[in-house]
Structures are given as structure tokens and as C-alpha cells.
Amino acid sequence: MNNWPLCLRYIDLVLLSILLALVPAVSAGSPYYLRIATLAVVYMGWTVGFNLIFGHTKQLFLCLGALAGSAAYVTVVLIQHFQLSPWITVPLGVSAATALGAIFSYVSVLRGLGVIFLGVVTLAFSLIFQNLILGLRQLTNGETGLVTRGLGFSLLDHPVAAYYLFFGVLALTLVVYCSVMDSRMGFAFRALSDDELTAELSGIDVTACKIIAATLGSAIIGLFGALYGFYNGIISPSVFSLVNVDIPVLISLLLGGMRTRLGPIIGAALFAVIEEFVRPFGQLDVLVYGVLLIVLFVAFREGLLPMLRQALGLIPQLAIFPTVRETDDRYKKRTLM
Amino acid sequence: MTATLFDGIVQGLQLSLLAVGITLIFGLGGVLNLAHGQFAVIGGVAAKLLLDLGAHPVLAGVGGVVTAGLFGVLVDRSLLLPVYRCRGEDRLLLGLILTLGLSFVIDGYLNYAFSEFSLTFSLPIPSVKIAGIPMRTAGLANSLVAIVVFLVLFAFLRSTLLGKTVRSIIENEVGAELCGIDPARTRMIIVGLAAMMAGLAGITQGLFSSLGTEMGPEFTILGLLVAVVGGVRSINGTLVAGVFLGIVNAFASRYIGAYVAYIILLSVAMATILARPGGLLARST
């Protein structure tokens, strides 16, 4: 399969891209549905980033909202207070998020922190972020937030153009993701997620892999965060809270399947649909998400996609949702990850 | 300054009471209970409901604690069953996610059903002077409750057979099983006790200021931080960590400011975890 032309190897992504590109045409009349679709694309981007951090290298970052928000706030505040162009501030914002992610990964790998410690430390950081924004009221306008309409790239002010911008960024992200996963680094990731100790003993630099994955993932999350900040018209602490970012991304990744390349996309799309169905529940939406998390994790350990693939087992990999080359199933332990 | 110190100790004991349940559940079951704050809220809500029904405050308090405990047992025997079937890191991850989901379910429901809820008790004497420093009786009462609970807990763990069984499972679950100990049954009892302590912390929060249904996540995170800083399997560590962080918070609040104090608290907690991942009282880092 590896000798096939590029187009056919990534046929799943190509097909999906075509589908996604057609969305504005389908939702022509309704700005509401276009907005939902755009939001879904943002979730997709965030989930791809999280897939790298958690799916592939098992680093439980519970600070996704804080990472996205850091990028957004740095970007917007720099524009507001220094009148800089978004072309300068967006990279700065993304660098901030990237640096944060890299630091967390570096320190935790250095100290040998396990899953819970990293989770708790990043959770603490999420809170620090929220309180920092609230506390630095002069710069950030606290809870009310900052209006971003007109501040960013003008493209983002037009619904259809904005959608295609995000679509383009997502496509770019996927290209980067696929290149990484098809390279030696990707091979290292797969070895790592199967059995870290064995990977280390085989000469794979587990430390470097984890830090690189976290850095790349954080950059992706930051980029979508900064752009989303402009698109949303307003940024505030609640826009980037745990409930509004971390939970959707977690559910999306679980729904779609960790460590697969279509997983984040399909998962996020599904989540956007679920979000719409949950809307009439109003305040009970959190409850529904809770039930969803529980049911998902108990029933579909690895995610919907791998589950489907197992169910359709005999069909050769090409036909349905081909993923990154998986290690021989015989050696796959029946574990959660 | 001594007033701030006392204040810190009072707050710290509250934190320790909240956190010790997390330490117990993690030590015994390898599950980091992200719904622990919600157990506290359930205790408070149950107490308030009983109060509204005309029960005597002490009875309402006991009722709240027992309700929280029963709820904990229910969760252990249902939701946590698939978690206990896994081992090691799998169990950890599954436990984290399932308790996270549970916390949403409880939060979502309570915020919806009791949106105007607030639990406040008031004591007949608002404040008392200790060593020339005026202290709120509520704070003193809470500290007394926390101290008594910890003393009873220590005595229980050190001297009773069940207590030693608990310690043995924390030390080595396999070894305990080989002695004929049923870890599941002991776990159920301890999860119930841990939930009761959380419920108690929720009720004492109502005594100290007020308890709202939305406070669940905040309790959970504070409890988690204290538990992890103290060394997530060490009960002594939890006590020390709680008081330590309580004092840090009190001083930061008093001399700097509310928002920043919280940030300082979180940063100190983070720094301590990174500097001593084994816990404050760990023998080696």
C-alpha cells in the first residue's frame, strides 16, 4: 500500500476534505449552521493537537482551554495595547502556547511525573490561567472579556471566508500530522504508546518524542485558539474554560478514536452534532456530557473508529477508514490505551 | 500575623478533611476521585433538605454525612466496578475519566435541580477570643471537627484490625489478598468513609461561610492539590499539606489579594509537586 500514489494512500482524508469543502454550499442559507460547522472545524483542530499530546504520547494535559486561551489573549492584548498587526501577534500568541506546552512536557518528563501528577499540575494551571485573566483586569478586562471583532484578519469577519480559512488551517495541520506520523518520529510514537519501556530500550528517545509531541500539539491548539478568538468576536475566561474546550476535545477524541488520523475529525464532527441536540437541555448539558463520557469509556475503550474497524474486521485496511499503520494486532495488549 | 496563622490553620484543617478522602480512595483503589468535591456538596444538600424538613441541626448534619457515605458506597459498587477490573495505569486513567464524567452528572443535576441553593448554618456565638485574638466560633468548631476526625482516623488505622487491613491494602494489595483479605469489601467500606468525610467537609463549609451547589469542582481541585502535595498515598502527608497550603493561602490573601492569592496557592502547590513528586513527607524524591 505504501507504493501507491499519494492520493490513494490518503484517500480517506481526500474524501473528507472534499466533504468538508462542500459544507458552505450545503448550508448556504443558514449562517447558524455555518457557524456550527466552523466551530466543528475548530474542535477538529484542537482534537488533532490533543491526539498528539495524549493519544500518541499519553501526556494527560488538562489545560487545553488555557493553552488555546493563552494564545488568544496574547494575540489580542498585543494588538489592543501595542497596535501590532495580527500577522505579528498571532505567531507570538502561538509561541506562548507552544512554550507552555513544551515546558509542562519537559518538566514532567524530567521529573518522571506520572499521568495523575501531570493531570493535576495542568489542571492547576488551567485555574491559574482563569484567575490570571480575571486578576489582570487592566489588560484583559476581566470577566467581561475583550471584543475582537475587526481586530484580526479581515477574512475572519466573513462567515464563509472564515470557514474556508479554518478549513485551510485544518488541512495544513493534517498535512503536518501525516508527515510526522509517516516519518521515523511517527514510528517512534507508535512504539512509545505500545510499551514505553521497550521503546526506550530499543533506542528510541522517549523523552524527545514526548516533548516534541507536546510542543507540536500545543502549537496546533494555540493556532486554532488564536484564530478562534478573532472569529468568536469576543474572548473571555469562560470562552476558554474547561467546560468549553477541554471537555469537547476529550469527548471528541474518545468518540473518534485515539491515535487514528480520522478519529479527531469524525469525533469532533460528531460532538458538534451532539452539542446541537443537547442545547435544548439548557443547564443539563453538562450532565449529558458526563453520561456520554462514562458510557463512551466503558463501552468503547479505544474510540468508535477502532471499534467499527474491529467489527468490520475482515475488510482490508484500504476500504474503510485506513489509519496510520498499526502494529500487528496479535501483539496488541488488551489494555485501555 | 498570628491571627493570619490561626486563620490559615483553620482553613488548612478544612482542606485536609476534604483531601483525606481522596488519599484514602487512591491508596486503596488506585482511583483518583475527581467527583470528590461533589460528594461534599451532596452531604451539604442532604443536610439542608433535612433541615428544611424540620430536623434538628445536629441530626440534619449526621443525615447529610450518612447520605454522602451511602452515595459513595453506591458509586463504588456500580460505576467503579469496571475500573477495579483493570490494573495499574489503565485503572488510573479509567478511574479519572469515569469519576470526571460522574462529577459532571452530579454537578449538572444539582445545579439544575437546586439552582437557588445555599447552605448556611450560624452558631449562637459568632466569635470568641483565644489568646487575645478574636476567632470565629465557626472556624473553631470546624477545626475541632477536623481534628477529632483525624484523631479517630489515626486510632482506627493504627489499632483496629480493619484499620490495619486498610493499611495493608494501601501498602500492597497483592500481599493483602494473599492473606485472605477481600480488597473489594474493604474498599467499599473505605470509599463510604471517605465520602462521609467529604460530606462532613461540605457541611462544615456551610458552617464557615456558605455552600453552593456550584462549589463541587472547586472542592475537588483543592482536595486534589492537597492530596497530591501531601503524597497521594500518605494520610499524614495530607494533613500536613492541607495545613501548609491553608497557611500559604491565608498569608497570600491577607497580604496580597484575593485573585493573586489563589494563583500563589496553585503555583506553590504546582511547585511542591514538581519539587517533591513523592509527596511532602516522602522519604526520597
Add this chain to the structure above:
Amino acid sequence: MIVRVDAVHVAYGSASVLHDVSLEASTGEAVAVIGPNGAGKTTLLRAMIGMIQPTRGRISYDGKDCNGLRAFEIARLGMVYVPAEKELFPGMTVFENLELGSYRNVRNTSERLSYVFDLFPRLEERRQQLAGTLSGGEQQMVAIGRALMGCPKVLLLDEPSTGLAPKVVEELYRQLAKLKTTGLTLIVTEQQVQLVLSLTDRAYVLEQGLIRLSGKSADVLRNPGIKAAYLGVA
């Protein structure tokens, strides 16, 4: 027959670890299971105690079928396992470790304790010491002592001589010989073939998951194949 293992298979995924293994021991007998590293001796004991579920075959103890029972249930019935890793409670004292051993019959604790201290006087000296700070030999004594506290009928010992100095091993086996006289059934796996074969009545030779040989210990010891493989005798 107080213990009977019938045609037991254990596999991890598609890798077969024990293949059609059968073993039996009668009350008061001492049986050895010898074989090289990786033969499956530990797996066999773990299957007997319920830590691993066999894919095929039956294990019965005292007439009861043990398949599907959990380790603590089997321990409560009277078949106790002392693993090679000992699995003590390092932060608890020797006394507490032993005390927990009599979990299943709390009433007899003090008399069982004096019995164990009689057998291992060194432990009495160290009763308040934390188990994690003991030497290897002392830890082994605590492990066996803890197992004895529950008045077991069958004791499964996994390579008790591992990591112990020769003198300590000698002393240990002297105590094991004393135990044998009390009517306790012993099943001992070992790599130190000479020692265990002089203690036990019968022996099984386990290699690569299969029983290659079984019979009276004395006969096994004399077997030329065994002598060559395990005793370095040409």
C-alpha cells in the same frame, strides 16, 4: 489427595505457558516442582492460587473445585501462597505483618504467633521492626510466618531460596523440614535442586510448560538426565 491439578493449560494470548500439567499432593506430603527459569513454575502456583485463570483443566483443593475462585477466597479455605517476591507490607512492623496473616482466624492469633516465633526466633527479636528494613532472609521468614499464621493446610512456596545466602538457605530448609512433620502439605518450587529434593517426598520436573518427569524425589535425584541438566554431573 488434598490438592489436585488436572490437565491445566495456561496461555497469555496465543503464547502457551503451561500445557496439560497435572500434579497432586496428599495430606502431609512435601512435593517439589523443579525446572529451569521460565519453565512455568511460578505460573503453575499462581494458577493454583487463583491469581491466573487456566484456559483449560481443573484445580481442586480439599475436594472443592477452585476454578474461578479469587486468591483471597482460596487463601481463606486454607491453601496459602508465598510468592518469590514475598509481597510483604514494607511500612508495617513484623508483628503487624504476621497479625494480618491470621486474618481468617483472628481468634487464634496469639497462639499462632508464639508458634511462628518458636519456629523463627529471629522474628520475635525484630517484632517491632518495619518489614521493609529487614534482610532478605528475615523477609522470607516473615513471608512464610505470615502464611502460617492462618493455619493453612497447604503451603505453596515459590523459590524460597532466591537471593538468600547459603547458610540462611540451610536454616530455612531446616525449618521447612520441621514444618513437614506437622502434617502440613508443602508444594515447593526451586531452582536449587539438591536441597529441595532432599526435603520432599515426590517431585515433578517442569520444562517449557510440560511435565517431563515425576516420581519419588530420591528417584528423580538419581535420574541421569536430571543429574546432567541440573547438577552438572556428566
